[in-house]
Every structure is written in structure tokens, then in C-alpha cells.
Amino acid sequence: MTDNFLEPQSLGVPCPRCQKELQLKKGRFGLFVGCSGYPDCDYMTSADFDPGTDVSCPECGTGKLVQKTSRFGHSFYACDHFPDCKFSVPLPPVAESCPDCAYPILLRKKTTAGERYICGNSECDYKSKIR
Numbered sequence: 001m002t003d004n005f006l007e008p009q010s011l012g013v014p015c016p017r018c019q020k021e022l023q024l025k026k027g028r029f030g031l032f033v034g035c036s037g038y039p040d041c042d043y044m045t046s047a048d049f050d051p052g053t054d055v056s057c058p059e060c061g062t063g064k065l066v067q068k069t070s071r072f073g074h075s076f077y078a079c080d081h082f083p084d085c086k087f088s089v090p091l092p093p094v095a096e097s098c099p100d101c102a103y104p105i106l107l108r109k110k111t112t113a114g115e116r117y118i119c120g121n122s123e124c125d126y127k128s129k130i131r
């Protein structure tokens with residue numbers, strides 16, 4: 001057991017507010033993700049934030065989709081160019097294009113039978129087989 005975890009860990013993800021790097025930090029209330037620009041920038045989010053979907057935003061093409069938690073505690077995935085780009089999806093995205101409509105992302109949907117991918121385009125009803 002080392003105390004390394006007390007050192008802020010770089011996440012390699014830019015702060016959505018100021019573009020400095022985000023870090024995993026330990027505070028009085030446990031782990032959280034905060035901006036390395038603190039105290040100039042007090043951006044923070046919960047430690048279970050998933051920085052790395054590495055899925056490009058289908059709307060603006062330049063942003064990445066990142067996990068967020070809504071005020072009501074639901075997680076969703078939104079473009080990191082928010083508020084310039086307001087794209088968001090309710091399920092974890094995957095960088096695979098839809099075989100039916102060529103939409104650039106699919107969404108991972110858990111069902112009682114297993115996991116399947118559905119099209120990220122709400123007008124398309126493509127569903128993969130259970131994987």
C-alpha cells in the first residue's frame with residue numbers, strides 16, 4: 001500500500017472550462033476529479049467520471065463524448081465542446097458506425113438478455129444482436 005494515490009493524478013483530459021488538465025484528486029470527502037488550474041478554476045466532477053470514451057461527437061465532429069452526471073444522478077454522455085455543442089446521449093457510446101444508416105456512433109444498451117448496440121440516431125431503429 002503506497003500513498004501515491006494522494007498525489008493528484010493527471011487524467012490527460014482537458015478541463016471543459018479552461019482547457020488545463022484534469023486531475024484525480026483526494027479531498028476531504030474522498031476522490032474527485034478537479035482542474036489542475038485550481039484555484040483559478042474550480043471545476044470539479046465526481047471521481048467515477050469516465051474521461052475516456054474516445055468517441056468523437058457525431059454532431060460537431062471535433063468534440064469527444066464524456067460521461068456526465070445530471071442533477072438527478074443519472075449518467076449520460078455529452079460532447080466536451082458543451083456549451084458550443086449540445087449533443088448528448090443517454091447511453092455509453094461506441095465508435096462504430098451504424099450498418100443501416102451510417103450514423104457514426106452506436107450506443108451500448110444493457111438488456112436482461114445481455115448487451116446490444118443500438119443506433120445513436122433516434123430516427124433509426126437499428127439494433128445489433130446480443131453480444
Ligand SMILES: [Zn+2]
Nearest residue numbers: 015018035041
Ligand atoms: Zn479548469
Ligand SMILES: [Zn+2]
Nearest residue numbers: 057060079085
Ligand atoms: Zn459536439
Ligand SMILES: [Zn+2]
Nearest residue numbers: 098101119124
Ligand atoms: Zn442507424
